[in-house]
Amino acid sequence: MKRPPGVTPPPAGPPEAERPNEPRAAEPRRRAPGGIRRSKKKTSSEVEAITEPIDIVSGSASTPEASSGFRSLPPLPEVSLGDGRDSGRDDDDDSSPKPWWLTRRTDPTVEKAAEAEKNLAHAERRRRRYERAEARRFTQATRTRRRKYLMGLAATVVLVLVVVLTAYSPLLAVRTITVEGASRVDASAVSAALDDQLGRPLTLVDFGEVKKTLETFPLIQSYVTEARPPDTLVIRIVERRPVVTVAADGAFNLVDAAGVVVETTPARAPGYPTIDVAATPVDSPGFAAASQVLLALSPEFLAQVDAVSAPTPDSVTLALTNGQRVVWGSAEDSALKARIVASMISNPGIPDVTEYDVSSPEAPIVH
Known part of the structure; x- marks a missing residue:
């Protein structure tokens, strides 16, 4: 409520002389109406001078202060505390701090607890990351061995799967049989004899059965098989090589080093020497020695040999x-x-x- 001009408020209590003797330092200092802060105490003479009655120049007499005839004392000076803060503020001042429960802020204790919990969680995460890094560092060798083992196992499994799929896949079944190196042997007859291998995967061809079939051809000395994906089986044969001519029943047989008749002709074939099987039987050691000698000769020198005889393995003679x-x-x-x-x-x-x-190549003799 606004005061009338010229009117001072009545004293808030009894005069200074009537108050009990109390330590002045315990009373809070009050700020003067003009906002001037006094840090120096007033003397008792100054207070008594102020409490003398004065005439009211202007104002309404209806107020209790005017009818009493006394002027109210000014507010007591504020007592300066040791920390220098203003402890005598008016309770009605809006600028004074309010307790946290009268504001919309959170309890500072709760805020500090939440911040501490957050810091603790962050430290826990860092600790876990460090422990995981240390665990990885100390188990690096073990993990490397395990990785190599797993890679080897995976490669083995893949290889087994590839072999199984290749062995049993119908895409790699035999559909063509090719015979190479045949001159005296009928290649079509050899292919026809191996028809039972058609339709089988290349990895499942029965090579034992192939051997039995090729042994029925006396002119085949040896053979080699080759699988050509996706569907071809190749048979490379080596035919028997005739080395001598044997006269028999008005015909001439070309015989190889093993005594197998390679070919029979009505006339003597040129380029092959004759041998007397009566003196040198086909199954004798002398025949084997003579055959080895003829196989070691060059084609030019072999064409000059007319006959060969070998009663014993150490008595080979060429005519x-x-x-x-x-x-x-x-x-x-x-x-x-x-x-x-x-x-x-x-x-x-x-x-x-x-x-x-x-016979002694170190000392050859001519006659």
């Missing part, structure tokens, strides 16, 4: 087409003996030779 003879001896060092005989025959300084003896 040339020009009437000369070559005492060969055993089949050992046949390649060296063949070169020595060829050089001696082509040497014009050795005339009128009827026999060459190379």
Whole structure:
């Protein structure tokens, strides 16, 4: 409520003289109406001078202050506290701090507890990350071994699956059989004999059955099989090579080193020497030694050989087409003996030779 001009408020209590003696330092200091802050106490004489009655210049007499005839004391000076703060503010001042429960703010204790809990959670997360990093560092070797083991196991499983799928896949079944290296042997007959392998996967071909089938062809000395994906089986054969001619029943048989008849002709085939099977049977050691000697000769020198005889393995003798003879001896060092005989025959300084003896290649003899 606004005061009338010229009117001072009545004193809030009895005069200073009537108050009980109390320590002045315990009373709170009051701020003067003008907002001037006094830090110096007033003396008792100053207070008594102020409490003398004064005339009212203007104002309404209806107020209790005017009818009493006394002027009210000014507010007591404020007592300055040790911390220098203003402790005597008016309770009605809006700028004074309010307790937290009268505001919309959260309890500071709760805020501090939430902040501490947040910091604790953050520290716990950092601790867990550090522990995981340390665990990974100390288990690096174990994890590396485990990774290699798993990779090896996976590669093995993949390889097994590939082999199984390849073995039983109908996409790799045999549909074509090709025979290579056949001249005297009928290739179509060999393919027809192996028809039972058609339709089988290449990895499941019965090679034992293939061997039995090819053994029925006497002209095949050896063979090699080859699988050509996706559906071809190749048979490479090596035919028997005839080395001598054997006269039998008005015909001539071409016989290989094993005594197998390769071919029969009504006339003697050129380029193959004859052998007397009566003196050198086909199944005798002498026949085997003679065959080894003939296989070691070059085609040019073999064309000059007319007949061969070998009563024993160490007495192989060649009869040339020009009437000369070559005492060969055993089949050992046949390649060296063949070169020595060829050089001696082509040497014009050795005339009128009827026999060459190379049974001892270190010391050849001519007769």
